[in-house]
Amino acid sequence: MKMKKIVAASALLSTLAGFVVPAAHADAEVAASVGVSNMYYWRGFDLKGGAALTADINASSNGFVAGLWTSSGDGSLGTEYDIYAGYSGSAGDFTYGVSIISYNYASPKISWEVAPGVFEAPAVNPGDYVEVAPTIGYGPFKLTYYDAINADHPAFSEDYSYATAELNFEKFAIKYGQHMDDGDVTTAHLDLTYKYNEKLSFTLGKIVNDDDGAVPDDVNFIVNLTLPIL
Numbered sequence: 670m671k672m673k674k675i676v677a678a679s680a681l682l683s684t685l686a687g688f689v690v691p692a693a694h695a696d697a698e699v700a701a702s703v704g705v706s707n708m709y710y711w712r713g714f715d716l717k718g719g720a721a722l723t724a725d726i727n728a729s730s731n732g733f734v735a736g737l738w739t740s741s742g743d744g745s746l747g748t749e750y751d752i753y754a755g756y757s758g759s760a761g762d763f764t765y766g767v768s769i770i771s772y773n774y775a776s777p778k779i780s781w782e783v784a785p786g787v788f789e790a791p792a793v794n795p796g797d798y799v800e801v802a803p804t805i806g807y808g809p810f811k812l813t814y815y816d817a818i819n820a821d822h823p824a825f826s827e828d829y830s831y832a833t834a835e836l837n838f839e840k841f842a843i844k845y846g847q848h849m850d851d852g853d854v855t856t857a858h859l860d861l862t863y864k865y866n867e868k869l870s871f872t873l874g875k876i877v878n879d880d881d882g883a884v885p886d887d888v889n890f891i892v893n894l895t896l897p898i899l
Contacts, residue, residue, distance in 0.1 A: 709742030713858025
C-alpha cells in the first residue's frame with residue numbers, strides 16, 4: 670500500500686510540475702511574499718516556537734502552480750520548508766482544485782526512538798512526508814481534505830488526515846478543522862478571522878473537541894502580516 674501511495678504521489682507531482690515548469694519559460698506569473706506572525710498557528714495549535722517568519726515564492730500559469738514555502742516558529746521540528754504543486758479552476762460559482770505538498774525539516778529539535786534505546790533527530794527530507802489535498806467550493810463555502818499519502822519518518826503517520834470547512838467573506842472568515850487518525854476524529858478547532866486588509870489579519874482560534882482531554886483549551890490570538898515582494 671505504501672509503495673502504491675508513493676508512486677501515485679510521484680506521478681501526480683511530476684504531472685503538475687510538467688505543466689508548470691515549461692510555462693515558467695513562457696507566460697507564467699511569478700509571485701513572492703514574506704510574512705510575520707506572533708506564533709506559528711498550525712491547524713488549531715500554537716507550535717510553541719515563538720514568533721514565526723515566513724516566505725513564499727511560486728510560479729503559476731493557466732491554473733497550475735508550483736512553489737516553495739518556508740517558516741520558522743515550530744518548537745519541535747524547527748524551521749520548515751514545503752515544496753508544493755497544484756491546480757485550481759472554477760465554473761461559475763463552483764471552484765475545485767488539488768495540490769500535493771512535501772513537508773520538510775532540515776534540523777528537528779526533538780528526537781524519536783528509531784530503534785529500542787536508540788534516539789535520533791533525523792531530518793525530514795523531500796518525499797518523507799507528503800499530503801495530497803483536494804478541495805471543492807461554492808461561492809464563499811469551501812471544503813478541503815488533506816490526506817497523508819507517505820510518512821516515511823518516525824514523527825508522522827500515514828493514518829493521519831485533516832479536513833476543513835470554511836466560509837470566506839471580504840472581511841471575515843470562519844474555519845472548522847478536524848484532525849483524524851485512521852478516520853476517527855481526535856481533535857477539532859474553530860477559527861474566526863478578521864481581515865483588516867489584504868496584508869493584515871487577526872484570528873481567534875480554539876480547540877472545540879479533544880477526545881483524550883490532553884490539549885489545552887486556551888484561546889489563541891494570532892496576528893498575521895504578509896507583504897508581497899514580487
